[in-house]
Amino acid sequence: MDNTKKLLEIKDLTIHYVTVDGTVRAVENLDLSINAGETLGLVGETGAGKTTSVKAVMKILPVPPAKVISGQILFKGEDILKKSKKEMRKIRGAKISMIFQDPMTSLNPVMTVSEQIEEAIGLHNPKKSRREIKKLSDEMLETVGIKAERSMDYPHQFSGGMKQRVVIAMALACNPELIIADEPTTALDVTIQAQVLDLMKKLKDKFNTSMIMITHDLGVVAEICDYVAIMYSGEVVEHGTREHIFHNALHPYTKGLFACIPNLYEDEKRLKPIKGLTPDPVNLPKGCKFHPRCPYAMEICSKESPKTAMMDEGHMVKCHLYKEGMADGK
Amino acid sequence: MLKYILSRIMMMIPVMLGVTIIVFSLLYITPGDPVDALLGDEATPEAAEQLREELGLNGGYFQRYFTYISKLLQGDMGICYSTKQPVSDRIAQTFPNTMKLAGLSLLVSVTVGMFFGTIAAVKQNSIFDNIAMFLAMIGNAMPNFWQGLLLMLLFALQWKILPASGFSSWKHMILPAITIGTSSAAAIARMTRSSMLEVIRQDYMDTARAKGQSEFIITIKHALKNALIPVATTIGMQLGRQLGGAVLTESIFAVPGVGKMMVDAIKARNYPVVQGGVLMVALVFSIVNLLVDIFYAYIDPRIRSRFE
Amino acid sequence: MATQSENIEIIEVKHRTQLQEIWRRYKKNTRAVIGLIMLLILIFSALFASVLTPYDPLETNYSLRLEPPNAEHPFGTDELGRDILTRILYGTRISLTVGLIAVSISSITGCTLGSIAGYYGGRIDNIIMRFIDVIMAIPGILLNISIVAALGTGLQNVMIAIGISSIPGYCRIMRASILSLRGQEFIEASKAAGAKDFHIITTHIWPNAMAPILIQATLRIGGAILACASMSFIGLGIVPPTPEWGAMLSTGRDFLRDAPHLTAFPGMAIMFSVLAMNLMGDGLRDALDPKLKD
Numbered sequence: 046m047d048n049t050k051k052l053l054e055i056k057d058l059t060i061h062y063v064t065v066d067g068t069v070r071a072v073e074n075l076d077l078s079i080n081a082g083e084t085l086g087l088v089g090e091t092g093a094g095k096t097t098s099v100k101a102v103m104k105i106l107p108v109p110p111a112k113v114i115s116g117q118i119l120f121k122g123e124d125i126l127k128k129s130k131k132e133m134r135k136i137r138g139a140k141i142s143m144i145f146q147d148p149m150t151s152l153n154p155v156m157t158v159s160e161q162i163e164e165a166i167g168l169h170n171p172k173k174s175r176r177e178i179k180k181l182s183d184e185m186l187e188t189v190g191i192k193a194e195r196s197m198d199y200p201h202q203f204s205g206g207m208k209q210r211v212v213i214a215m216a217l218a219c220n221p222e223l224i225i226a227d228e229p230t231t232a233l234d235v236t237i238q239a240q241v242l243d244l245m246k247k248l249k250d251k252f253n254t255s256m257i258m259i260t261h262d263l264g265v266v267a268e269i270c271d272y273v274a275i276m277y278s279g280e281v282v283e284h285g286t287r288e289h290i291f292h293n294a295l296h297p298y299t300k301g302l303f304a305c306i307p308n309l310y311e312d313e314k315r316l317k318p319i320k321g322l323t324p325d326p327v328n329l330p331k332g333c334k335f336h337p338r339c340p341y342a343m344e345i346c347s348k349e350s351p352k353t354a355m356m357d358e359g360h361m362v363k364c365h366l367y368k369e370g371m372a373d374g375k
Numbered sequence: 376m377l378k379y380i381l382s383r384i385m386m387m388i389p390v391m392l393g394v395t396i397i398v399f400s401l402l403y404i405t406p407g408d409p410v411d412a413l414l415g416d417e418a419t420p421e422a423a424e425q426l427r428e429e430l431g432l433n434g435g436y437f438q439r440y441f442t443y444i445s446k447l448l449q450g451d452m453g454i455c456y457s458t459k460q461p462v463s464d465r466i467a468q469t470f471p472n473t474m475k476l477a478g479l480s481l482l483v484s485v486t487v488g489m490f491f492g493t494i495a496a497v498k499q500n501s502i503f504d505n506i507a508m509f510l511a512m513i514g515n516a517m518p519n520f521w522q523g524l525l526l527m528l529l530f531a532l533q534w535k536i537l538p539a540s541g542f543s544s545w546k547h548m549i550l551p552a553i554t555i556g557t558s559s560a561a562a563i564a565r566m567t568r569s570s571m572l573e574v575i576r577q578d579y580m581d582t583a584r585a586k587g588q589s590e591f592i593i594t595i596k597h598a599l600k601n602a603l604i605p606v607a608t609t610i611g612m613q614l615g616r617q618l619g620g621a622v623l624t625e626s627i628f629a630v631p632g633v634g635k636m637m638v639d640a641i642k643a644r645n646y647p648v649v650q651g652g653v654l655m656v657a658l659v660f661s662i663v664n665l666l667v668d669i670f671y672a673y674i675d676p677r678i679r680s681r682f683e
Numbered sequence: 684m685a686t687q688s689e690n691i692e693i694i695e696v697k698h699r700t701q702l703q704e705i706w707r708r709y710k711k712n713t714r715a716v717i718g719l720i721m722l723l724i725l726i727f728s729a730l731f732a733s734v735l736t737p738y739d740p741l742e743t744n745y746s747l748r749l750e751p752p753n754a755e756h757p758f759g760t761d762e763l764g765r766d767i768l769t770r771i772l773y774g775t776r777i778s779l780t781v782g783l784i785a786v787s788i789s790s791i792t793g794c795t796l797g798s799i800a801g802y803y804g805g806r807i808d809n810i811i812m813r814f815i816d817v818i819m820a821i822p823g824i825l826l827n828i829s830i831v832a833a834l835g836t837g838l839q840n841v842m843i844a845i846g847i848s849s850i851p852g853y854c855r856i857m858r859a860s861i862l863s864l865r866g867q868e869f870i871e872a873s874k875a876a877g878a879k880d881f882h883i884i885t886t887h888i889w890p891n892a893m894a895p896i897l898i899q900a901t902l903r904i905g906g907a908i909l910a911c912a913s914m915s916f917i918g919l920g921i922v923p924p925t926p927e928w929g930a931m932l933s934t935g936r937d938f939l940r941d942a943p944h945l946t947a948f949p950g951m952a953i954m955f956s957v958l959a960m961n962l963m964g965d966g967l968r969d970a971l972d973p974k975l976k977d
């Protein structure tokens with residue numbers, strides 16, 4: 046992989062939440078990268094640190110309690126963590142934008158949808174007149190499938206799926222290079238989920254935007270992602286192409302995730318959930334964080350945390366079961 | 376919107392009617408005969424009887440209430456026993472003073488309260504927040520008549536910077552306005568803070584940040600407008616508190632307002648004045664709450680759309 | 684039957700841990716604990732006023748008029764030579780009594796009215812709520828003095844007046860709780876099982892609506908103490924020689940220039956008690972409803 050092509054590269058990122066009840070190790074030694082035009086799926090359970098990681102990319106983490114302990118976030122080769130507030134404001138919305146999980150709460154209830162889209166456009170196009178901005182906003186609404194005559198309506202007048210379309214319009218308004226979508230379909234009805242996902246896929250291709258898609262739904266990953274990173278307790282435990290993950294999952298946790306999905310073709314009596322609970326982030330287990338729940342746990346797992354092993358071109362895993370150079374899939 | 380305002384005004388009518396019933400009933404059961412108070416002990420029974428007829432004091436409860444309300448509808452609030460003026464004249468003389476005082480203190484308390492409440496929320500748990508909330512706590516607990524006396528002691532009696540009583544210049548308004556406004560400022564600051572804290576944790580704040588908007592504009596444009604909805608209720612309630620607080624404050628600073636007029640009237644068993652004063656205050660208070668509701672509908676489209 | 688008794692046990696256990704949980708959260712809040720300590724001081728003063736001070740709150744002594752604070756009379760003496768600290772300690776009894784009884788009157792009446800309005804709805808709801816609107820249209824202190832003017836001054840009437848004027852808060856809270864609970868499944872289930880309305884209200888709805896009522900009541904005790912003092916201050920509450928803080932302030936006013944201690948200390952006592960109740964109320968709110976905590 047050519048380093049210069051990388052749009053976003055997260056290196057060794059560690060973020061803690063310092064609270065009175067203790068330090069929450071939300072993200073630890075996270076490495077991730079995404080190339081222009083690609084879609085990366087970030088998969089993991091609630092509390093795995095997915096949202097924290099991407100909010101760090103946007104630099105909108107609440108500080109305090111959040112604290113970036115170490116690491117770099119390189120966007121087109123420049124470290125975002127070193128950028129000033131003012132420089133960062135020029136990146137947010139214009140170069141990187143974000144779609145939030147719950148469209149019910151991510152729109153301001155006392156502003157019309159148009160005002161909210163116009164705000165995004167106006168901030169990054171200070172020379173445009175109000176009429177031009179309004180026109181762009183209407184176009185954007187039409188692009189996501191909302192009639193322009195509804196632009197003066199307020200969020201509460203739209204359904205959940207429609208609101209998410211508005212949020213998407215807002216995120217795409219300035220034609221960003223990277224879109225971060227934080228579980229954009231989780232809060233929606235199943236039928237609407239497919240429509241919204243479809244729309245995102247189409248628009249992503251149309252604008253040739255890169256995308257980080259946070260989800261815990263492997264179905265979404267299969268639909269839209271080129272690459273997949275599996276997160277567990279603040280770190281990436283497996284990273285590879287969609288094919289790697291779906292056809293040749295290595296990490297016991299990834300395997301566990303797939304075992305949770307009912308298979309239409311096999312007559313399964315019951316699903317096999319991963320035993321145990323996500324570890325308490327204040328009190329993470331020593332060694333590999335997954336070992337208390339891992340069916341293949343060995344002695345070493347509770348003592349040393351595993352190193353990243355590159356198993357195949359672009360397929361890496363963090364597990365003591367695998368050593369670099371071993372044939373893929375044992 | 377117009378339909379909404381009209382429906383709210385219609386709702387005010389039974390409430391005001393209810394206020395007249397309460398005020399009338401309370402004074403109906405009040406012991407003592409106003410005729411004796413008016414004429415003195417040496418009045419002839421005939422003269423007393425005639426006056427009773429004139430004042431609508433004869434007959435049973437319903438008859439008297441009916442007389443009272445029909446006179447009221449014609450703008451006749453009765454005669455002040457002590458000055459022999461129509462009550463409406465006395466209210467016209469005193470009410471502007473009370474409104475000036477309440478208006479000034481409301482203005483000050485809204486400005487101070489919202490300013491400190493907003494900063495306290497944005498800088499939550501900072502020293503500023505702690506000090507502001509400590510002051511608000513004290514301001515809320517301090518009896519305003521006591522505060523009034525202390526202010527008078529310091530500023531008027533000790534340092535002689537401001538006049539202690541009367542209402543002839545703007546200087547006279549300062550101490551009473553501070554006295555009335557302090558607890559309101561405290562209440563508004565606390566409400567603004569908690570409402571802002573609620574709002575700044577909403578997802579749409581992050582949405583605005585993700586657009587690249589600056590924190591200052593986010594606070595003003597996105598947060599404050601949403602936070603204002605519950606704060607508006609508090610402000611409306613505060614005006615009631617200030618009109619009520621005027622009763623005490625006006626007595627302390629000898630301000631010729633409705634509050635002082637009513638206290639004096641109660642002590643002198645001057646019932647028509649009490650009735651008129653309470654009615655007037657209730658009317659103004661209801662109108663303010665109506666304005667607050669209209670303001671709600673103005674800033675919150677969710678409420679507005681319920682009436683469209 | 685067996686399963687039923689099992690259920691009851693489970694509920695009991697849960698209830699206890701819930702109380703412990705509330706207490707645990709309450710304890711963690713320094714300001715709330717300070718409020719509780721302040722309230723304990725007030726209760727202690729009220730109960731042991733006669734032991735805490737050698738003086739009588741009513742006995743006058745003209746040779747000791749208007750003494751400034753000194754070793755024998757830490758808060759000084761008043762215009763009739765009575766020890767001010769003693770009068771303040773005895774005043775605690777009156778203030779706490781007014782606070783407690785006025786709040787009891789208003790919370791019981793308010794909750795009952797609110798329950799009826801919320802549960803039955805329709806015309807009766809309309810009548811009750813219009814009545815509440817009327818009370819709310821008159822600022823509290825004005826309603827208080829109007830009621831006292833009609834009934835006459837004195838402790839009992841002051842408590843009634845304050846009690847009546849604070850009914851609306853409870854009524855509205857209770858009604859809102861009931862409206863939000865009424866549609867819920869456990870109420871429907873209870874109805875389907877043939878429970879009487881009274882039973883449903885008292886066993887299912889009240890416990891669930893308790894938290895906001897308790898918070899309101901705590902905060903309103905402070906308000907009642909303040910209202911009582913205000914009324915006495917303008918001579919329409921509790922009248923001298925009863926050692927009531929507001930009445931003491933009212934007398935102190937005449938000696939403001941020469942003997943400000945007559946004014947200073949009763950005012951502080953009022954502020955102390957109102958502050959105690961407000962701190963406790965805020966603490967309770969945070970402990971009972973962690974969602975609302977900042």
